[in-house]
Amino acid sequence: MSEKLTRYIVITSAYNFSGRCAVRDEASKSIVMATQSLFSEKVKIEVEASTIDERYVHLRFSSSNRYWRRNPDNNLIVAESTKPVDDLTDPSSTLFEQISASKTLFYLRHVQTGHRVVGDASGSPDSTPFHVAPDAGQYDGLLNFVNWSTLVKLPSHVAFKGFNGSYLQGVWAEDHQYLQFAAEDRNSEVAGHRVFLQPDGSLRIRSDHFSRYWQYQHDWIYASIPDPGHETNTMFWPVRVDGDTIALRCNANNRFCKSLDYAGKTRCLNAGADTIVNEAMMTVEELVMNRTISQVNNRTSPEFNL
Structure with a gap:
C-alpha cells in the first residue's frame, strides 16, 4: 500500500x-x-x-x-x-x-x-x-x-560540522581525495563545499579545496570528479534530522554517509550506514562570501590525523 x-x-x-x-x-x-x-x-x-x-x-x-x-x-x-x-x-x-x-x-x-x-x-x-x-x-x-x-534546501556554500565538532575537509591520502571531519575553522578553504541543487531535490556537492565533486567509490566518498555529467554516483539526498542537522543518503548504494575510522583512516566520509546513526549527523552552516585571497592561497593540504 x-x-x-x-x-x-x-x-x-x-x-x-x-x-x-x-x-x-x-x-x-x-x-x-x-x-x-x-x-x-x-x-x-x-x-x-x-x-x-x-x-x-x-x-x-x-x-x-x-x-x-x-x-x-x-x-x-x-x-x-x-x-x-x-x-x-x-x-x-x-x-x-x-x-x-x-x-x-x-x-x-x-x-x-x-x-x-x-x-x-x-x-x-x-x-x-x-x-x-x-x-x-x-x-x-x-x-x-x-x-x-x-524537502531540504541547503544554502549554496556551506560547511558540514560532524558529530565530533569538526568540519568536513578535503585531504590527500593514499592517492585519493578523501573527505575528513578534522577542520577546526569552518571558513578555511579546505572546509568549504558548494551545493548544487537538482530539480528532483537531490544534491551534487563540490569541494572548494579540490574543486572536484563528491563521488561514491567502494563506499568511500571522494572529492574526485571535475564534471559529474550524468553520473548517478555523484548524487546525494539530504534528510532533515532536526533544525540545521541533516544526514546525506548516497544515491549509489542508498545508504547514509557517516564518519568512519578504518584501516588507518580516521573520521573519513563513508556511505556505510543503513540508518541515521550519530556519526551520520551533520550540522549545515552557511559560509560567508568575504574570504580573503591570503586565506585561500596560504592554505596547504591537510594530512590525516592518525
Whole structure:
C-alpha cells in the first residue's frame, strides 16, 4: 500500500522523475506534467480532508489558491475553483480519492464520476493534461508524490560540522581525495563545499579545496570528479534530522554517509550506514562570501590525523 498523502505534497511521475511535476497551466487552467523544481511554489499542493468521507480529499495549488475539479465540458482536470465543494451532486465537486497501486505508486479517482484521473507523465514535450478517463487501463494514471515537509534546501556554500565538532575537509591520502571531519575553522578553504541543487531535490556537492565533486567509490566518498555529467554516483539526498542537522543518503548504494575510522583512516566520509546513526549527523552552516585571497592561497593540504 502506498503512503497516504501528506498535508503538503508535490505530485511526480510514477517511473522516472526527470524534473516533471503536476503544475497548473496558466493559460488553460488545466493540470499537466511539466518540468519544474520540487522547490517551486507552483508545484506545491495542499491536501485538505473532506467533511463527508475520510477517504476523500480536496487538492489545492498553494501558489494560485485554486482547487482541482473536473471540467464537465471536456473531462479535463482544471485548477480554478476558489473553494472546496463536498457536494457530489454538484458538477463542480472537488473531491478526489487516492487509490493505492503498489508500495509507492497510486492513482487518483475522481469521486463524482468514479473514474480514474489520467495524464501523460512520460516526458513528452506535448504533455496530455490530466483528465477523467472512463476506460483507463490498469497502469494508466499512476503517480508518485513527495512530502513537501521533508524537502531540504541547503544554502549554496556551506560547511558540514560532524558529530565530533569538526568540519568536513578535503585531504590527500593514499592517492585519493578523501573527505575528513578534522577542520577546526569552518571558513578555511579546505572546509568549504558548494551545493548544487537538482530539480528532483537531490544534491551534487563540490569541494572548494579540490574543486572536484563528491563521488561514491567502494563506499568511500571522494572529492574526485571535475564534471559529474550524468553520473548517478555523484548524487546525494539530504534528510532533515532536526533544525540545521541533516544526514546525506548516497544515491549509489542508498545508504547514509557517516564518519568512519578504518584501516588507518580516521573520521573519513563513508556511505556505510543503513540508518541515521550519530556519526551520520551533520550540522549545515552557511559560509560567508568575504574570504580573503591570503586565506585561500596560504592554505596547504591537510594530512590525516592518525
